[in-house]
Amino acid sequence: MLRQDEIHMFEDSFVAKARENGMAATCCASYEDYEALLGRDPAEQKLFNDSLRVNYSEFFRNSLTFSTLEHIILPTLIRKAREENRRELRIWSAGCALGQEPYSVAILIEELGKIAVPPIDYRIFATDLSMVDIAAAHAGCYSAESLGNISGKRLDRWFSHKNSVYTISPELTSHIEFSAFDLLDAQLSSPPSSIFGGFDLILCCNLLFYYKPEYRKSILDKLILSLGREAYLVCGETERGYIIENGFREVYLQSAIFKPTNV
Ligand SMILES: C[S@@+](CC[C@H](N)C(=O)[O-])C[C@H]1O[C@@H](n2cnc3c(N)ncnc32)[C@H](O)[C@@H]1O
Known part of the structure; x- marks a missing residue:
């Protein structure tokens, strides 16, 4: 409560x-x-x-953002990681609700990974304030009605289903570490399971707008500390103004994908 x-x-x-x-x-x-x-x-x-605890989410929620991730940002991150001889991409989905966001990113990386030689590994740290939501996200079961943004091809490839319950493939779940984490916790800057920040991509979508400006700022200050070099921050489409006010520049117009202005 x-x-x-x-x-x-x-x-x-x-x-x-x-x-x-x-x-x-x-x-x-x-x-x-x-x-x-x-x-x-x-x-x-x-x-x-x-x-007051809204956990609504969707797979591939903002189509422009996810299209930019798929066609530009993730291929760029994969190429850079390979040039730097890094073994894996590190991603944080902060405020992941019932898991649709981290699973959407995992689907994109799996699909891009197939065309990447040699393949790149990835780990997604998926966190939320609510332990109940985190448990549901980990279980990865969704109703047919909640999968409207997913193509038939992706449904067949990444879900199994029994009657009207669709369960996410364990191939995706094995790359995701789910844990409870409060973005307003003054003691911790990133999920302890990640050991250190250094993320290539952080998604913090559709939660900032619930908070007063000083709390939004303290969440964004925390996220900046966890961004690796040349990393990207993604927010919800209605939150773009807050991110720009707090020292980020949008990398593509209206994409809701940002870098800190000093990079
Ligand atoms: C509306 S959902 C958004 C889910 C997903 N990111 C999306 O864009 O579809 C907001 C989520 O943020 C979580 N949340 C709110 N405040 C939080 C905080 N201080 N720390 C971590 N998670 C928080 C809520 O529990 C909820 O699951």
């Missing part, structure tokens, strides 16, 4: 919208009535808190 001081980290407009939804669902005509209900009803308090 969220503590009161955690709620204060969220953008006021986001909390107000959740409160309005809660008021409508409980037929509370005033803000004061709803606050009183939250105070006396733990079940309603839990529903309200849960509504």
Whole structure:
């Protein structure tokens, strides 16, 4: 359950919208009535808190971003790693929700890896605040309705299915380390399982916009520390402005893919 001081980290407009939804669902005509209900009803308090923890995601969520990753960024990273005689690419999906984002990246690398000689290995560190979501992401089971962005060819290649449940191929899961990690944890700069940062690519999509500017900044400051040389940061399409304000330049217009401005 969220503590009161955690709620204060969220953008006021986001909390107000959740409160309005809660008021409508409980037929509370005033803000004061709803606050009183939250105070006396733990079940309603839990529903309200849960509504502030949005874990919606999609495979290949922003098509322009994923197309740029597939055709430009990942081939560039693979080529550079090979030139530097590095054995693997290191990727961090921060705020991975139910795993759609890290699995999408893994599918692209597997498909590009086939044409790369010699093949390059990769490890994706997939983290989220929610341990429940991390467990579900690791299990990698999805309903047919949630797979709308995936081509039939990819569905056949990267999923097995029984009735309407699709399970991600263990070939992909074996490259991904799932762990719980709070991006606002002041003690840790990157997931302990990664040992050190030095990521080639960090995806931190569709979570910054829930937070007030000072918390967005502290998340971005942390991510900068974990970016390797010539690495890229990916955000959600509506978050591009925050990234630019915080010292990054977008590498291709509207792609939501960035580098720090000093690189
Ligand atoms: C809307 S989902 C986005 C999922 C995915 N990145 C995407 O773009 O589709 C936001 C996720 O960020 C996670 N999250 C929010 N605050 C976080 C924090 N401080 N540290 C780690 N994860 C966080 C939430 O638990 C949720 O699963």
